[in-house]
Amino acid sequence: MGEPFIFWLFAAIVTVGAVGVVAMRQPVHSAICLLLSFLGVAGLFVLAQAEFLAAVQILVYAGGIMVLFLFTIMLVNVKRAAGQPYVHTQAGAGLLAGFLLLAIVGGTVVASSRVRGLSGAGDLADPARLATTSITRDVTRVVDGKNVSTPVTEIVIGNSQAVAWGLYRDYLLPFEVASVFLLVAMIGAVVLGKRTMERVD
Amino acid sequence: MPFPAGDTLLILPELFLTAAGLVVLLWATAVSREGERGLAFFSIGALAATGILLFVSARMAGALPRSGFGGMFVMDRFGLYFKGILILVSIVTILFSLRFIGAASYPGGEYYGLLLFATVGMLFMASGTNLASIVVALELMALSQYVLAGYFKRETKSLEAAAKYFVLGAFSSGILLYGVSLVYGAAGTLSLAGIATAFAAPKPPAFLVVGIIFVACGMFFKIASAPFHVWAPDVYEGAPTPISAFFAVGPKLAAYAIFARIFFVGFGPRAGDWTAIVAASAALTMIVGNVGALMQTNVKRLLGYSSIGHAGYALLGFLAYGDKSGIGLWSVLVYLLAYAFMNLGAFGLVILLEAKGYAGESVDDFNGLAKKNPWLAAAMLVFLLSLAGIPPTAGFVGKYFLFSAAMKAGYFWLALLAVLMSAVSLFYYFRIARAMYLVDGEGTLHWREEPAVTAAIALCAAGTLAMGILPGPFVQFARTCLLPFGP
Numbered sequence: 001m002g003e004p005f006i007f008w009l010f011a012a013i014v015t016v017g018a019v020g021v022v023a024m025r026q027p028v029h030s031a032i033c034l035l036l037s038f039l040g041v042a043g044l045f046v047l048a049q050a051e052f053l054a055a056v057q058i059l060v061y062a063g064g065i066m067v068l069f070l071f072t073i074m075l076v077n078v079k080r081a082a083g084q085p086y087v088h089t090q091a092g093a094g095l096l097a098g099f100l101l102l103a104i105v106g107g108t109v110v111a112s113s114r115v116r117g118l119s120g121a122g123d124l125a126d127p128a129r130l131a132t133t134s135i136t137r138d139v140t141r142v143v144d145g146k147n148v149s150t151p152v153t154e155i156v157i158g159n160s161q162a163v164a165w166g167l168y169r170d171y172l173l174p175f176e177v178a179s180v181f182l183l184v185a186m187i188g189a190v191v192l193g194k195r196t197m198e199r200v201d
Numbered sequence: 202m203p204f205p206a207g208d209t210l211l212i213l214p215e216l217f218l219t220a221a222g223l224v225v226l227l228w229a230t231a232v233s234r235e236g237e238r239g240l241a242f243f244s245i246g247a248l249a250a251t252g253i254l255l256f257v258s259a260r261m262a263g264a265l266p267r268s269g270f271g272g273m274f275v276m277d278r279f280g281l282y283f284k285g286i287l288i289l290v291s292i293v294t295i296l297f298s299l300r301f302i303g304a305a306s307y308p309g310g311e312y313y314g315l316l317l318f319a320t321v322g323m324l325f326m327a328s329g330t331n332l333a334s335i336v337v338a339l340e341l342m343a344l345s346q347y348v349l350a351g352y353f354k355r356e357t358k359s360l361e362a363a364a365k366y367f368v369l370g371a372f373s374s375g376i377l378l379y380g381v382s383l384v385y386g387a388a389g390t391l392s393l394a395g396i397a398t399a400f401a402a403p404k405p406p407a408f409l410v411v412g413i414i415f416v417a418c419g420m421f422f423k424i425a426s427a428p429f430h431v432w433a434p435d436v437y438e439g440a441p442t443p444i445s446a447f448f449a450v451g452p453k454l455a456a457y458a459i460f461a462r463i464f465f466v467g468f469g470p471r472a473g474d475w476t477a478i479v480a481a482s483a484a485l486t487m488i489v490g491n492v493g494a495l496m497q498t499n500v501k502r503l504l505g506y507s508s509i510g511h512a513g514y515a516l517l518g519f520l521a522y523g524d525k526s527g528i529g530l531w532s533v534l535v536y537l538l539a540y541a542f543m544n545l546g547a548f549g550l551v552i553l554l555e556a557k558g559y560a561g562e563s564v565d566d567f568n569g570l571a572k573k574n575p576w577l578a579a580a581m582l583v584f585l586l587s588l589a590g591i592p593p594t595a596g597f598v599g600k601y602f603l604f605s606a607a608m609k610a611g612y613f614w615l616a617l618l619a620v621l622m623s624a625v626s627l628f629y630y631f632r633i634a635r636a637m638y639l640v641d642g643e644g645t646l647h648w649r650e651e652p653a654v655t656a657a658i659a660l661c662a663a664g665t666l667a668m669g670i671l672p673g674p675f676v677q678f679a680r681t682c683l684l685p686f687g688p
Contacts, residue, residue: 105411109383112406172204173212173273174337177325180219181341184318187226188348191311192363 007047013040027073031066038062052160208269210261211276214254214284215324221247222317229310237302237309244313245295248320252288255281266685272392273334274325282534282682283327283458286541290451291320293545296657297443297552312352316447319345323455330466332381332391335459339377339423342452343370350440350448362439369422369432377419383412384467393467400470410474416463417478423456426512427485434493434505442555442562445501446548449508450541457515457537461530465522465684472522476610479519484615486513487622494629500551500562503629504544507588510626511540514603514619521606527683532606534679536599539668543587543596546661550581553646553654567633569642577646577655578637580662585630587665590623595668602676 017037024030038061045054138149167175209216225240225247232239259265259281266277294316302309322342329335347370351363385391387409388399400409418429425433437445468475490510497503515536521529554566571578587596600623607616648655668675 105379105408108406108408108411112408170271171273171333173270174331174334177322177334177337177341180318180321181337181344184315184341184344184348187311187315188344191315191348192351192354 010040010043031069035062035066050159052163204270210258211269211274213258214251215321217254218251218317218321222314226310226314240309240313241295241299244317245292248288248292255284273331274328275330278682279684280328284324286454286538287323287451290541293657294443294447296653297446299653300651301441301443315345315349323451326455327458330393346452349444350436353441358439362436365432366436373419373422376415380412380415383408396467397469413468413475417475420460421482424453424512425509426482427489430509433509434502437505438499438501442552446545450544454537476520479516483513483516484618487619491622491625498563500564504547514600517603517607520612521610524609528606530683531679532602534682535676536603539595539599542661542664543584546584546658549654549658553651564632564636567636568640570637573642573646580658582634583662583665585634589627589630593669595665598668598672
């Protein structure tokens with residue numbers, strides 16, 4: 001009992017939700033299953049002591065993105081055409097490939113779970129360390145009319161700060177590239193979604 | 202300030218190009234249909250300026266390689282080599298596009314903007330030294346590609362290409378990310394240098410190998426090598442032809458850049474784990490690409506399959522990872538430059554000859570080209586000879602060094618297979634040559650009808666011949682652009 005049990009519970013929720021997304025006939029039901037999966041992931045984040053991520057997961061994914069999904073489904077009004085085969089003809093091959101993948105990945109991960117990771121990878125998974133990331137920064141003070149900067153090491157308490165430091169310092173460059181990425185996604189949606197691209201003039 | 206201000210200098214070219222892309226998008230709202238050519242020339246100017254900025258910022262950065270942004274980005278000669286070619290590829294693509302975007306009543310602003318953003322992604326890929334920055338840059342490029350593939354959205358084939366590419370591309374990105382997460386789990390870092398240090402340990406966990414395989418699968422998809430190649434002919438056929446030309450060269454080159462960097466630098470200590478996979482994929486790719494091309498009547502599909510075959514040749518260089526002379530890497534660099542010239546040139550001819558302007562391209566379009574315009578026919582012949590690997594063209598030089606790299610690495614059977622498949626490729630390349638020289642066609646084709654496309658073709662032909670006749674300087678230059686490598 002205790003933490004392992006809760007982990008397996010949330011993991012089961014995530015998996016059941018994910019299977020439901022592809023197995024449900026009604027798009028709305030699929031969306032609800034996706035919500036279930038998102039909530040399970042949020043639970044896993046809490047277990048990993050990443051409360052901030054868990055909150056973001058619920059607010060952004062389970063909140064915002066799910067609402068958008070549901071709106072889209074209602075607006076588009078998807079209906080399954082009668083007589084259309086529900087199970088794809090390649091479902092057998094897909095299932096086989098999926099289980100093969102599961103066996104290989106799952107097998108190797110389980111097999112290596114007893115081996116200690118490289119270069120202290122074991123420490124990395126220590127959640128307590130994640131929550132109290134220490135950061136070193138230069139503090140500039142005026143001493144005798146001169147600027148003196150001394151490195152100060154601080155313990156970051158709580159993981160929203162840790163996320164912020166990761167996002168805006170260590171991963172600043174990918175973060176900025178991702179902003180261009182989102183811009184491209186927006187333009188792309190407009191380009192492909194606009195009904196006609198002819199000019200009126 | 203967590204980073205020294207000098208780090209911004211390193212990404213100055215990329216910053217400039219992003220700004221230029223934004224300007225194109227905003228400007229597009231204010232120009233008329235006729236004014237859109239101005240957007241194209243502005244984009245070309247911006248790309249050229251980016252090229253100059255690359256040179257300037259490399260000069261100002263001092264001793265290379267110089268790393269910045271906490272090891273996310275590096276400015277080194279390897280990256281600069283790729284960036285130079287990539288900028289050239291984008292310029293040629295825009296020259297190819299002028300006719301399409303002007304004639305087919307699709308607005309140009311978003312088109313050129315997306316092309317510039319795709320280029321930004323490719324430039325960041327060429328310099329990425331951390332799996333996080335590499336993957337994000339890769340996605341920036343890929344997302345722009347999906348939209349560009351479907352840009353001619355009144356054409357069903359274009360939309361089909363976009364949908365196929367998007368679904369398969371998203372899937373491959375998922376596999377790549379899965380692999381990256383496993384590698385991260387094993388190494389505890391995303392930095393390539395850090396991964397190399399961690400992987401030098403004698404007994405890695407077993408899932409590390411699975412991670413490497415998954416990352417390799419993601420790379421194989423991006424360079425369209427078997428068994429992850431199926432998307433390429435369909436996407437090349439359906440996408441607007443200038444975009445097909447772009448896909449066949451630009452994003453592939455950027456993918457080779459990250460492939461080399463991840464596997465040589467990051468996974469270098471584990472070369473024993475991945476050379477067998479790369480060898481198997483190379484063999485399969487050469488066979489599938491060249492045999493598949495035999496059956497094609499659509500030129501874009503034919504060039505699609507041919508580019509799959511070429512991906513197989515290029516993989517040979519990766520096998521010579523451990524060779525002290527560095528031939529494994531510089532043979533790939535030389536080959537990719539040759540590949541850029543000859544493939545862009547061949548696509549340029551397709552664009553020039555497309556009867557209906559879009560989606561009507563067959564080998565028959567080339568009928569009697571030698572009579573219509575002997576110069577263009579000669580240029581196409583040069584590209585075909587080069588693609589087949591016959592001297593004195595760039596393709597021969599590239600293949601020569603790749604095959605010797607494979608021999609040096611001890612893969613005689615692969616080098617033999619590569620020679621055999623080059624012979625097979627003669628059949629389909631010479632179908633086009635036969636159509637040009639031995640079949641009658643009517644009408645004439647003057648270069649003044651399409652000055653921009655002809656200029657781009659002339660540039661590619663000059664490059665192909667120059668590399669073929671005087672390979673020395675090109676090879677010498679590529680040899681100075683190696684990565685820090687070796688076990």
